Amino acid sequence: MSEQAEIGVIGGSGFYSFLDDVTEVTVETPYGEPSDSLFLGELAGRRVAFLPRHGRKHHLPPHRINYRANLWALRAAGVRQVLAPCAVGGLQTKYGPGTLLVPDQLVDRTKSRVQTYYDGHPLPDGSVPHVVHLGFADPYCEAGRQASLAAAREYGWEPVDGGTLCVIEGPRFSTRAESQWHAAQGWAVVGMTGHPEAVLARELELCYSSLTLVTDLDAGAETGEGVSHEEVLRVFGENVGRLREVLFNAVGKLPAKRDCGCGNALTGLDTGITLP
Numbered sequence: 388m389s390e391q392a393e394i395g396v397i398g399g400s401g402f403y404s405f406l407d408d409v410t411e412v413t414v415e416t417p418y419g420e421p422s423d424s425l426f427l428g429e430l431a432g433r434r435v436a437f438l439p440r441h442g443r444k445h446h447l448p449p450h451r452i453n454y455r456a457n458l459w460a461l462r463a464a465g466v467r468q469v470l471a472p473c474a475v476g477g478l479q480t481k482y483g484p485g486t487l488l489v490p491d492q493l494v495d496r497t498k499s500r501v502q503t504y505y506d507g508h509p510l511p512d513g514s515v516p517h518v519v520h521l522g523f524a525d526p527y528c529e530a531g532r533q534a535s536l537a538a539a540r541e542y543g544w545e546p547v548d549g550g551t552l553c554v555i556e557g558p559r560f561s562t563r564a565e566s567q568w569h570a571a572q573g574w575a576v577v578g579m580t581g582h583p584e585a586v587l588a589r590e591l592e593l594c595y596s597s598l599t600l601v602t603d604l605d606a607g608a609e610t611g612e613g614v615s616h617e618e619v620l621r622v623f624g625e626n627v628g629r630l631r632e633v634l635f636n637a638v639g640k641l642p643a644k645r646d647c648g649c650g651n652a653l654t655g656l657d658t659g660i661t662l663p
């Protein structure tokens with residue numbers, strides 16, 4: 388691939404559509420098609436690849452996103468650091484709509500998604516990924532988290548530093564009982580797309596961190612009718628401009644040279660495959 392990038396942003400067209408000189412690049416992967424083309428552009432002197440997580444027409448529900456293809460495509464394009472914004476529900480009343488939270492932990496409550504590249508199934512090139520077990524105690528790149536936090540503070544949008552993102556299967560929202568249970572664990576926010584993105588990124592030795600925007604209070608934290616999709620879209624629409632500003636600022640704050648350890652996640656392991 389001639390067009391290369393170093394930083395990936397997984398998010399919708401609201402983030403890249405107004406950039407100058409955006410190049411659309413189609414990437415094929417051993418895992419099938421990514422959600423869409425990559426859209427490559429330049430920001431703060433860095434080459435950035437944007438990937439619309441749900442497809443540019445937003446036609447893919449969270450459980451049907453080809454997460455393996457998405458992360459593989461980004462790596463194949465040269466990306467080594469990924470910023471992953473996502474809309475979430477607040478599980479605690481103190482995290483109401485408009486809260487920007489940079490999680491430091493994750494709980495996986497998804498059910499049907501392929502979570503690994505190392506499953507023993509041969510790739511089209513004949514190589515066979517071995518079974519490997521990676522450390523995942525701290526699921527996010529700390530350098531990426533700090534870049535997002537610093538960018539938000541600089542913008543004047545005080546972020547919440549840390550908290551647990553609970554990822555549910557969707558596409559439905561939680562029942563009130565599920566939501567109350569999640570909240571009772573002390574978890575901060577709930578979403579549908581932050582996993583298995585995070586672990587797949589680790590398996591490809593990519594830096595990955597999430598930047599969550601609270602669009603609603605989840606069913607267990609509010610006393611009304613529960614979450615509606617319209618409400619989520621409205622709050623997201625109201626905040627997408629400043630979320631984009633923070634993201635773009637964060638891109639420029641990512642270290643040019645990685646020394647965070649994410650790039651050594653597979654060191655010493657015989658994976659059986661060669662990463663792109």
Ligand SMILES: [Zn+2]
Nearest residue numbers: 528594647649
């Ligand atoms: Zn890292």
